[in-house]
Amino acid sequence: MQTQETTYEIRVSRINETPGTAKIDRAGVAFDYWNNKIAASPWYDGDKEMLVTLLVDTRSHVIAHNLVSLGSLNESIAHPREIFRPAIVGAAYAVIVMHNHPSGNPQPSEADRRLTRRLSEAGTLLNMPVLDHVIVGKQRDPEQPPYFSFREAGLL
Numbered sequence: 784m785q786t787q788e789t790t791y792e793i794r795v796s797r798i799n800e801t802p803g804t805a806k807i808d809r810a811g812v813a814f815d816y817w818n819n820k821i822a823a824s825p826w827y828d829g830d831k832e833m834l835v836t837l838l839v840d841t842r843s844h845v846i847a848h849n850l851v852s853l854g855s856l857n858e859s860i861a862h863p864r865e866i867f868r869p870a871i872v873g874a875a876y877a878v879i880v881m882h883n884h885p886s887g888n889p890q891p892s893e894a895d896r897r898l899t900r901r902l903s904e905a906g907t908l909l910n911m912p913v914l915d916h917v918i919v920g921k922q923r924d925p926e927q928p929p930y931f932s933f934r935e936a937g938l939l
Contacts, residue, residue: 804816804844804845804846805844806842806843806844807837807839807843807844807845807879807914808843809935810915810917810928810930810932810934810935811928811930813837813879813881813915813917813930813932814917814919814928814929814930816837816845816848817835817881817883817917817919820848821833821835821848821881826850828853829883829885830885831853831854831885832852832853832854832882832883832884832885833850833852833853833854833882833883834850834851834852834854834861834866834880834881834882835848835849835850835851835880835881835882836848836849836851836866836869836870836878836879836880836881837878837879837880837881838869838870838873838875838878839875839876839877839878839879839914840875840876841876843877843914845879846873846875847869847873847875849869849873851865851866851869852865852882861882861898863901863902863905866878866880866902866905867905867906867909867911870911871909871911875911876911877906877911877912877913877914878906878911878912878913878914879913879914879915879916879917880899880902880913880915880916880917881916881917881918881919882895882918882919883918883919883920884918884919884920886920887920887921887923888920888923889918889919889920889921889928889929889930889931890918890920890931891918891931891933895916895918896938898916899913899916899933899938899939902916903939913939914934915932915933915934915935915939916932916933916934916939917930917931917932917933918930918931
């Protein structure tokens with residue numbers, strides 16, 4: 784009796800590759816990226832919370848972005864494993880986490896704060912830092928930016 788050998792091939796593909804992107808070294812640049820790339824995507828729905836990870840290389844250039852969670856009007860469910868999975872598969876150095884608040888108010892909720900702490904801890908364990916968590920809102924006060932950055936607020 785002859786046995787048949789089966790071979791398998793595993794391929795890793797990046798989705799939404801963004802070669803040649805500018806360096807994302809400040810929350811304002813991440814906010815511009817959101818408006819130019821994420822909000823312009825056919826799958827974007829600003830009426831729902833959407834959590835996206837930006838996968839970055841060692842020079843903080845975006846190599847890809849991934850939609851991690853599509854939520855409801857006021858919440859998005861996310862877990863560190865879903866957030867870091869595309870970063871690990873995509874061989875990213877670090878991640879920038881971003882999500883929108885459909886209300887337009889970019890101030891973080893307590894759930895946003897808890898998630899950011901958990902992500903920071905997970906990133907430390909994985910040796911894959913969370914460079915920032917940016918909440919995208921709308922311009923309400925010309926004195927305040929239309930986003931909230933955990934890094935700039937000293938919370939990350």
